[in-house]
Amino acid sequence: MIKKPVLLACAVALAALPLYAQEGKPEYPSPPEIVAKAKAEEWVAIAPADLLVMDLAPDAKGRARRVVIQLMPAPFSQGWVGNIRKLAAAKWWDGTSINRVQDNYVVQWGDATEKKALPEGLAVVPESEYISKVDHVLIGTGPTIHEPDIRLVQTSDRYAAGSGFTAGWAVAFDRGHGRFSKRDLAKNPQSDISAAWPVHCYGMVGVGRNLSPDTGSGAELYTVIGHAPRHLDRNIALVGRVIEGIEYLSSLPRGTGPLGFYDKEEERVPIASIRLASEMPPAADLKFEYLSTESESFAAYADARANRRDAFFNVPAGGADICNIPVPVRRKAE
């Protein structure tokens, strides 16, 4: 018995295979097809000052390992983001290392000696900054409500009254004071969203800290390399997301010490440098853009992520976890 090639299809692969069209069935574009057809004006350039570039020491075969992180915009986490810009300008991370790789959880980096002096002038950011006031347009999928300032907010988030997208980022939110139930949200569609916060999706970058009331300076950072640990939302500051090179972090050997810390000094992965793209020469070729989450193409993309109808799929899900709708980011064509 000879078996044909057996593939587990994903978004990227079958984009070019409109297999059903020839059988007279409607042809549904896949999420990547929708993104590929987005208009030029639906893409938003990422400012060089919002790009943090981490160069690890070359790997065992001498190959470069560059990780690019997009920092969060206002109103989110700007105290920590400001500290991170100062730390990068001071070249503080050069010579530090990746010290922790915990499977299905996080990769963490910083000063393993815990003795390196921090630059002057870093802010001490209060816990209240874990959440922000937001009144942007939000887009989500799934059970929805409509109201003046909000388009298509999803209200079946397990970790919040609702979740959606604003200015290129996934956020969750409550209303008024404290936590509102989904029923409250449906009954009072005109009430303001008073508290929103970024969510711990795959690739998001956050700030390590000690026990409360410590909130961390931004010198100790981690990124998510597993299923979204959303229970960390509102408990730790999120400051950005990896937009290129996460495989250099997610494929590192797992640490065998407690919490996935590397047991031995020689296991740590040296960080050659961390810089803002705005402080690097233009030749570094660091121009990126994201698909506006307020664009029509993003709405179509989010709907397609929630209702896969391309050739591989038999049953569209009818909904999608906010962390299963990653905001498309790409290198900007010159």
Place this chain on the structure above:
Amino acid sequence: MIKKPVLLACAVALAALPLYAQEGKPEYPSPPEIVAKAKAEEWVAIAPADLLVMDLAPDAKGRARRVVIQLMPAPFSQGWVGNIRKLAAAKWWDGTSINRVQDNYVVQWGDATEKKALPEGLAVVPESEYISKVDHVLIGTGPTIHEPDIRLVQTSDRYAAGSGFTAGWAVAFDRGHGRFSKRDLAKNPQSDISAAWPVHCYGMVGVGRNLSPDTGSGAELYTVIGHAPRHLDRNIALVGRVIEGIEYLSSLPRGTGPLGFYDKEEERVPIASIRLASEMPPAADLKFEYLSTESESFAAYADARANRRDAFFNVPAGGADICNIPVPVRRKAE
């Protein structure tokens, strides 16, 4: 400025730190503490015939790499599970390889040549087997309803009418014919659950296939190494989960070909053997057990996963994604 040790805490670490007790605050056990205190009779032994043992070729430093998979019990996916037992008995996978590692998605293995003859007598399993009839007790967290055969079913699953646990596994479900809304579910708590299916959480193992109506034989397998791709639920057969050694898969270099397939033959990771534990010598030391999802300790554990109150956390989430409540599995003490 000298910085104290900065840790991103997780379930495992702070289990031993009842920091609040001395300040007179109530002391809440963490999820691992609850699991550690579960009674011996709340654990269920996993039968050796349900354990699939994959030995990869040793790594570059000569270290062994063993991955242990627990196969799903009836009524789920038994056609494919039967095929997998036959393939293991025939030593069919010996000399095959891991051929695909796609970041935040899957690791996939099987016969890269696509020419190896399959053993006689494998079942051709119909697509209707992607779902099963289930009437077990289910346990979940979050907004709940109560009914005769179901305890604490969560009804805010993004991909189904609800989700919960049965006989040690996370499942999602609909009711009656087709998809029921959450409102239907709340209105008709006595109606039967007629369709349930396993969910694509981190570490779940599934069956690669071609386009419908192909459902795959079980010879081509994959495991999830990223955020749960729940849109695959009901579209591909799930047959088990990795219970030990997933780090040998999740930390492999990512493939640079389409879909994360390895571009070059020499990048593939050889599989030395795949065997059922029931066909290996007792000295192989392969005794595992899982925490019964019908036990009181599991209910307490699931609640604690959804409402973290241990020292590191400021804000309990009030809910948890079904894939953020992994069923505890451990090696059985002799």
